[in-house]
Amino acid sequence: MIAPPISPVIIFLASIITSNMIFANFLGTCSYISVSSEFKTASGLGKAVTMVMVLTNALNWLIYRFVILPLGIDYLRNIIFIMVIAALVQILEMFMDRFLPDLHANLGIFLPLITVNCAILGATLFMVIRNYNFIQSVLFGLGSGIGWWLAICMMAAVRERMAKAKLPPGLGGPAIAFIITGIMAMAFVGFSGIFTIQ
Numbered sequence: 001m002i003a004p005p006i007s008p009v010i011i012f013l014a015s016i017i018t019s020n021m022i023f024a025n026f027l028g029t030c031s032y033i034s035v036s037s038e039f040k041t042a043s044g045l046g047k048a049v050t051m052v053m054v055l056t057n058a059l060n061w062l063i064y065r066f067v068i069l070p071l072g073i074d075y076l077r078n079i080i081f082i083m084v085i086a087a088l089v090q091i092l093e094m095f096m097d098r099f100l101p102d103l104h105a106n107l108g109i110f111l112p113l114i115t116v117n118c119a120i121l122g123a124t125l126f127m128v129i130r131n132y133n134f135i136q137s138v139l140f141g142l143g144s145g146i147g148w149w150l151a152i153c154m155m156a157a158v159r160e161r162m163a164k165a166k167l168p169p170g171l172g173g174p175a176i177a178f179i180i181t182g183i184m185a186m187a188f189v190g191f192s193g194i195f196t197i198q
Contacts, residue, residue, distance in 0.1 A: 004130060006197060008139045011132070014197045015143030021119040022151040023185035028119030032152050033177050035110050037163075042156035043149070044103040045110060048092060050145030053120050056085050057141030060124045061134055081124050082115075089115045119148055130197070154184060 021027045028049070036042045060081050068077050093111050096104040104111065114120065123144045127137045158180055167176060 002131070004132070004136075006136070008135050011136050011197055012139040012143040015140050016147040016150065017188060018192045018194065019144075019197055020147040020151060020185075020188055021122065021144050022148060022181070023188040025119075025122060027122040028117045028148055029181075031110055031113055031117055032148075032155065032181075033174055035107070036152050036155040036177065037159050038106075039153065039156040039160055041103075041106045042152045044100075045107055045114075046145075046149030046152045048096070048107070048111065049114055049117060049120065050142070050149050052085065052088050052092060052114055053123050053145035053148070054138060054141045055088050056081070056120055057123055057127055057137045058134070059084050059088070061127060061132075061137040064128060077128070078121075078125075081121060085120055085124075086115045119144065151181075151184070155180060 015021075018024065022029060022032055031045065031049075035045050063080060063084065064077060068074055068080060073080075089112065092114070093104070096107075096111065123141050127140055132140060155177065159177065162176065171179070
């Protein structure tokens with residue numbers, strides 16, 4: 001299988017801006033809406049998601065190329081990918097509990113939920129479907145993680161400012177979050193002619 005002739009730099013930039021996991025693919029929106037009420041917590045979760053996304057893309061690429069394909073067990077790939085993601089999240093949670101206890105306490109239940117963040121599995125599946133090589137896969141994971149981090153930090157910054165504003169009763173909570181997400185998505189779509197990945 002030959003990797004597509006796309007520069008890894010283009011893949012990296014496109015995954016942040018024009019193919020953003022939140023704004024273009026609508027993946028990972030559950031934790032994006034839930035944890036975006038405070039900037040510090042949102043930024044911490046964004047960093048954790050980025051780290052997991054880079055590591056899982058790298059590990060899952062190696063496992064897919066050197067274990068799954070040679071053994072002919074492609075029908076088990078999603079289960080194997082989810083197991084790798086779950087193991088990495090457990091390791092990350094133990095690391096944060098030991099070395100970053102404040103952030104671990106702030107993230108609470110949302111840290112283990114990184115395991116079921118569909119943006120992470122989505123990045124891995126996009127990598128396989130698009131047949132990226134190792135460098136392309138790692139940079140796609142890094143760009144996707146940074147794009148997700150950027151999206152949740154932007155949302156948290158807006159929601160912190162809006163906490164001081166008076167909103168109509170029907171727009172509180174998730175309703176205004178979806179409206180803001182739609183507006184930000186339209187802004188990001190404006191860059192769609194610059195970087196394109198398939």
